[in-house]
């Protein structure tokens with residue numbers, strides 16, 4: 001994101017927004033770092049500046065709630081990150097919304113009122129759906145709808161509890177609206193890729209129906225847009241691959257037919273993306289640059305997570321396999337990929353219902369969350385990459401599930417069987433077996449494990465032993 005001096009723009013003429021900035025800055029400064037989606041955990045938050053404010057519902061004096069949309073820039077040392085906040089304002093907060101309270105300003109126009117996170121408030125999230133039904137501009141925001149789609153009125157909203165990097169609202173089991181929290185300038189691949197897949201007739205990803213965006217306060221040719229939210233069909237009654245894998249492990253059930261079908265679904269998405277969007281080939285210096293980037297990422301991770309230090313030489317050595325490939329004239333095809341593929345990003349869509357999904361009979365799968373790794377700048381996430389990167393992500397995920405729920409030797413056998421089945425499924429759909437490129441696959445698995453160490457250290461320190469076990473294995477035997 002831009003630095004603070006350039007990210008300040010003239011505020012739209014919303015008295016509510018300006019008053020909020022003045023009166024709730026301190027309470028936001030304490031609330032923001034406690035949110036799961038706050039990316040700057042572990043570093044002091046020096047302050048906030050307002051990049052844009054839009055009144056979606058007027059903040060009036062009566063009992064009706066107001067709704068403010070804010071883009072705020074968080075300053076942490078030399079780093080700045082832009083976040084999307086949806087704030088409700090009410091005189092009295094119903095008890096059910098008490099956990100969403102951010103604070104009560106002691107001064108300014110909002111003095112004594114309750115300012116709260118609007119995502120759990122159905123009265124306010126229904127306003128967003130209404131805006132998406134009627135595309136157009138409102139203040140800093142632009143609402144758009146895919147031609148030929150319809151959004152019925154009156155769908156009842158509920159927040160999705162399993163909040164991860166962003167916040168989502170489900171409307172009447174018909175649609176899900178994903179609200180991006182930390183914003184990166186540029187068209188978000190979570191919109192770009194599912195739109196391209198839908199327009200190409202690929203059914204392995206839910207097709208975006210509508211979305212909203214803002215102009216990037218610091219506009220460049222490629223970064224003109226900030227994607228703020230995406231509405232897509234809600235695949236009700238589905239189960240995600242992570243839950244199904246854990247349940248299979250706990251019950252001692254096979255999962256390899258499911259893993260095989262997952263490989264096929266991944267391959268179908270890759271094939272459609274390669275046909276719809278630009279592809280290229282990496283060789284020579286460009287391929288060497290991949291190893292350099294991975295090594296830089298490792299160095300940053302080692303700095304942040306000292307437990308990685310003993311494995312640094314082995315991991316650096318592992319990345320050198322790419323340089324060897326480059327020297328021997330290897331040509332590596334690259335294309336747009338999912339970018340953060342794991343078992344939590346796949347939904348089993350056939351034979352609705354958990355009981356049916358607990359059978360290891362393959363099933364049909366949809367991929368979701370094409371955002372890529374949220375910590376990486378969007379421009380980087382939109383670069384074409386080897387498909388092996390996605391494959392490696394899913395292979396790591398089988399390992400994660402086995403470490404989380406499995407025990408002893410059975411855990412290793414379970415992970416190995418499903419890793420093999422996934423690759424076999426992938427190969428059956430494309431004719432290209434990921435194992436045929438074992439060296440590069442291992443490099444991508446290593447890079448992913450380094451990313452996971454950093455992710456877990458920041459967000460779920462109790463889970464750190466899982467990627468650390470992989471790091472020990474990959475660093476000790478880089479061949």
Ligand SMILES: Nc1ncnc2c1ncn2[C@@H]1O[C@H](COP(=O)(O)OP(=O)(O)O)[C@@H](O)[C@H]1O
Nearest residue numbers: 164165166167176206233234235236344368369
């Ligand atoms: N189209 C959908 N249909 C049903 N559930 C969905 C859909 N999209 C997302 N979900 C559910 O919402 C959760 C969070 O969505 P995701 O896009 O992964 O957000 P985040 O980036 O916050 O992780 C998913 O794990 C899944 O359970």
Ligand SMILES: O=P(O)(O)O[C@H]1O[C@H](CO)[C@@H](O[C@H]2O[C@H](CO)[C@@H](O)[C@H](O)[C@H]2O)[C@H](O)[C@H]1O
Nearest residue numbers: 164165340342343344369373396397400452455
């Ligand atoms: O789903 P997100 O886009 O928010 O992805 C982030 O969070 C994931 C965890 O929820 C994290 O995935 C890691 O944990 C998973 C189990 O919870 C496991 O299946 C994955 O293999 C593992 O990488 C993901 O890395 C992170 O970007």
